[in-house]
Amino acid sequence: MATIYDVAALAGVSPATVSRVLNGRPVSPANERLVIDAAQTLNYTPNRVARTLRRQLSEVVALVIPDIENPFFTSLARGVADTAQQAGYSVVLCNTDGDVAKEESFLDIALSENMAGVVVAPAASSSVVQPLLERGRAVVAVDRPIPGADIDSVVIDNVGAGRLATRALWEAGFRDIACITGPAGIVTAVDRGRGWEQLLEELSPAPPGPHRLVHADFRVGGGRARMTELLELENRPDAVVAGNNLVGVGALQVLNERGLTPAEFGIAVIGDLPFSAHPEDGVPVVHLPTRTMGTTAGALLLERIDGHQGPGRRIVIPGELLAASPGRAAGR
Amino acid sequence: MATIYDVAALAGVSPATVSRVLNGRPVSPANERLVIDAAQTLNYTPNRVARTLRRQLSEVVALVIPDIENPFFTSLARGVADTAQQAGYSVVLCNTDGDVAKEESFLDIALSENMAGVVVAPAASSSVVQPLLERGRAVVAVDRPIPGADIDSVVIDNVGAGRLATRALWEAGFRDIACITGPAGIVTAVDRGRGWEQLLEELSPAPPGPHRLVHADFRVGGGRARMTELLELENRPDAVVAGNNLVGVGALQVLNERGLTPAEFGIAVIGDLPFSAHPEDGVPVVHLPTRTMGTTAGALLLERIDGHQGPGRRIVIPGELLAASPGRAAGR
DNA sequence: CTTGTCTCTGAAATCGATTTCTGACAGGCT
DNA sequence: AGCCTGTCAGAAATCGATTTCAGAGACAAG
Incomplete structure (x- = not known):
């Protein structure tokens, strides 16, 4: 591997001059030519490690x-x-x-x-x-x-996203809307849950109990598990807000497996459904750019x-x- | 940011000794203690750029x-x-x-x-x-x-994967099986197409014409476009092999939008369907590990x-x- | 006591670039 | 002529680690 010294030697100049050419600093046209030609024939690429060491920034x-x-x-x-x-x-x-x-x-x-x-x-x-x-x-x-x-x-705007998803379900006529959000330690998850809560407190005469907000890990498996649990409750809700894209996929899987349509059991998803192969008619999605x-x-x-x-x-x-x-x- | 020299100075030894401690080379126990303590108090982390420059390998x-x-x-x-x-x-x-x-x-x-x-x-x-x-x-x-x-x-084993997918459709009773594979310049795409071709030549009395093999880009959009075209052919096939996961998603989208079930129009996918929200009953998938x-x-x-x-x-x-x-x- | 072997240590070279410092030279001005 | 300014180039320092080399000291054997 050619170094700057090799180039300098071939061009008949000092390494400093080669460096100057490489970095666009003023150099006499004659020397510039020499350096460029030499670099080309040697197929020279500056060593980034050395450069970074000296410049203190890569x-x-x-x-x-x-x-x-x-x-x-x-x-x-x-x-x-x-x-x-x-x-x-x-x-x-x-x-x-x-x-x-x-x-x-x-x-x-x-x-x-x-x-x-x-x-x-x-x-x-x-x-x-x-x-x-x-x-x-x-x-x-x-x-x-x-x-x-x-x-x-x-x-x-996670609170806003939670509100949008919840409002869509409310306007579709659902009144007992649960929310599967992410882990309590992740602020995005908490905020989306807060949006859900806010909106229901504004609209609903009887705001939801805290048991209507459940935490899943933000993956497909988490969505499946919590959705399954919700459906098996004695007083099950009639709709659910999925806290992120993967939870949405998991929840939809469970609903589809049980033959529940979005009209029968409402679902809205915060985040885009990736690679969906079916028209998800009736499933409001909050697109996150x-x-x-x-x-x-x-x-x-x-x-x-x-x-x-x-x-x-x-x-x-x-x-x-x-x-x-x-x-x-x-x-x- | 502390350097190896700072550590050496604080410990009262030479940089070489610090380096030796860091790299697990033999050093007297007393010095080792000194160096470790000094490194700890200075919160020292070796500079990877310098190390890489010297070692010639990161x-x-x-x-x-x-x-x-x-x-x-x-x-x-x-x-x-x-x-x-x-x-x-x-x-x-x-x-x-x-x-x-x-x-x-x-x-x-x-x-x-x-x-x-x-x-x-x-x-x-x-x-x-x-x-x-x-x-x-x-x-x-x-x-x-x-x-x-x-x-x-x-x-x-792309040829094998093409064969597996095609065989699954054949055994499900389909006889006019098309294939949407990837660009002609990508060898995986070509091989999957070859697997499809091989199998049909072995099984079918009348092997498929070359127009039954179409090339898409390996994305959802490619799958949608080619699938749409296939369906609009005068003598349309009765089944299709999707050359990769994304083409599969696109093709499934088109079929689902038109209300065609896998029983009516066969489809097999090479590659796992990511994040599928619906039970894809009747769609053979060739899992690629x-x-x-x-x-x-x-x-x-x-x-x-x-x-x-x-x-x-x-x-x-x-x-x-x-x-x-x-x-x-x-x-x- | 001398010699040899071992272990441990520090001084200095090294990796390959950039950059400062210094000097050489040309040209303009009084 | 003398002085100043400006441009360009090279020598050498620098970044921060590793590694070679050589030396110091301890200890055992002869």
């Missing part, structure tokens, strides 16, 4: 997410990657599996690899971004804010990398109610 | 895939990540979007970042891994082999990193026919 940004198999996050990832790559940064994706230790390890790596910035969708409510901030690295939280850290964050969330987070990160100072900004993106049809739900 | 492996939004690849990614992380490597995921230029750029970066190895699912049939190989880096191809490069590869493919590729990569020499190994993983039910298809 051209890589990390995106840390809790579940790479959830389309919500892969779509988000596309958004971040598109924005960052356009600005010349490479994006590396780190999957924490919801594990705080793994997340910490990735943030550690981002720090000690001198990465320019990190977009993180925190696994838990306390993410250890302090060391990064102290070193002046750009950090943006996405999907879930990091309490106590004064950083930019891009989140969904995850890709936009990603591009927004990417843009904020780039601004920070470019030196933007100031207090943490908070961008809230609203969900949008739509009646799911496969043509729209799939692939976004 | 503890990072790259996974390069063409479509991060396809569950096929995210599941694969999980497999690779699990294996690699267990061995102490961090995995960075690079999404090429099927773009050869992006792929090349990522491979370039892997080289100039001194990454220990790369698992690549090539976007096109010619991937430029030569520079990596010349530098002695570990490279494993996954999903699609790289013709001309003597490297390890882990692939699906993508996660296993990932762990296998990861294992081969680790062996290569550990210095395994020898000609490229080729591991072929068979698909498995199963009748899709949501409980099994979802989330794996």
Whole structure:
């Protein structure tokens, strides 16, 4: 592998001059030619490790997410990657599996690899971004804010999304609406539950008991389990709000297996139904613009990398109610 | 940020001794204590960039895939990540979007970042891994082999998968079976089509005309478009093999929208139906063990990193026919 | 007492780029 | 002519770790 010294030797100049040419600093046209030719014949690529060591900053940004198999996050990832790559940064994706230790390890790596910035969708409510901030690295939280850290964050209007989904069911005539949301430790899950609660308190003469709000893990299995339990209750509800896309899939599976149509047992889903193969007529879906969330987070990160100072900004993106049809739900 | 020199100064030893402690080389117990204590009080983390520069090898492996939004690849990614992380490597995921230029750029970066190895699912049939190989880096191809490069590869038995899907439809009584496979430039797509063709030539008195094999892009939209066209043919087929998971989703969408049941119009899918919300009774699915493919590729990569020499190994993983039910298809 | 072997340690070189510092030289101005 | 300004180039320092090399000291054997 050719180094800058090889290029310098072949071109008959000093390494400093080669470096200058590579970085677009003024150099005499004659030398520039020589260097470019030499670099070409040697097929020279600068060693990024050496460059990063010296510059104290690499051209890589990390995106840390809790579940790479959830389309919500892969779509988000596309958004971040598109924005960052356009600005010349490479994006590396780190999957924490919801594990705080793994997340910490990735943030550690981002720090000690001198990465320019990190977009993180925190696994838990306390993410250890302090060391990064102290070193002046750009950090943006996405999907879930990091309490106590004064950083930019891009989140969904989760309370609003919960309200939209619940309202859709209410307006369809359902009156005993349950809610399957995510773990009590995840703020997005709590907020969506709060939206459900708020709306029912406003509309319903008899607000729902607390047993109508159940927590699942945010996966298909969680949705299946809680939905099954709800259906087997003595006084079962007549409709349910699914707290995220995967819970929605699980709940729909159970309903479909039992032959319950959306007219018989109402269901609304917060989050897009990924890769749905059937027209989900009658199932209101709150579309969450995850890709936009990603591009927004990417843009904020780039601004920070470019030196933007100031207090943490908070961008809230609203969900949008739509009646799911496969043509729209799939692939976004 | 504390450096090794700070630790050395605080402990009253030389940087060399600190390095030795960190890397488990013999040092007197007294000094070892001193160094460990000093490192702890300074909250010291070794700078990975400096280490990588000196060692000429980082503890990072790259996974390069063409479509991060396809569950096929995210599941694969999980497999690779699990294996690699267990061995102490961090995995960075690079999404090429099927773009050869992006792929090349990522491979370039892997080289100039001194990454220990790369698992690549090539976007096109010619991937430029030569520079990596010349530098002695570990490279494993996954999903699609790289013709001309003597490297390890882990692939699906695509011909076999095509045969399995087609046979299932034949045994269900369908006789005019079409096939929607992927682009002609992707070898997995071609092989699945060949499996379909082979089987029909063996079983059918009148093998299908070439117009029964159509190419789509490997996405939901491709499946929808080709399925719609097939249905509008004057002499339309009575069944179809979907060449991958997303084409299957698209084709199923079209069939469901038109109210055609699997009994009326047969469909078999190569690849698992992701996040299916409905019991897909009567739709044979060829399960592809993508996660296993990932762990296998990861294992081969680790062996290569550990210095395994020898000609490229080729591991072929068979698909498995199963009748899709949501409980099994979802989330794996 | 000398010699050899071992273990442990620190000084200094090294990885490959960037960047500061310094000097050489050309040209413009008084 | 003398001075100043500005442009360009190279030598050397620098980033922060690892690793080689050589030396110091302990100890055993002859």
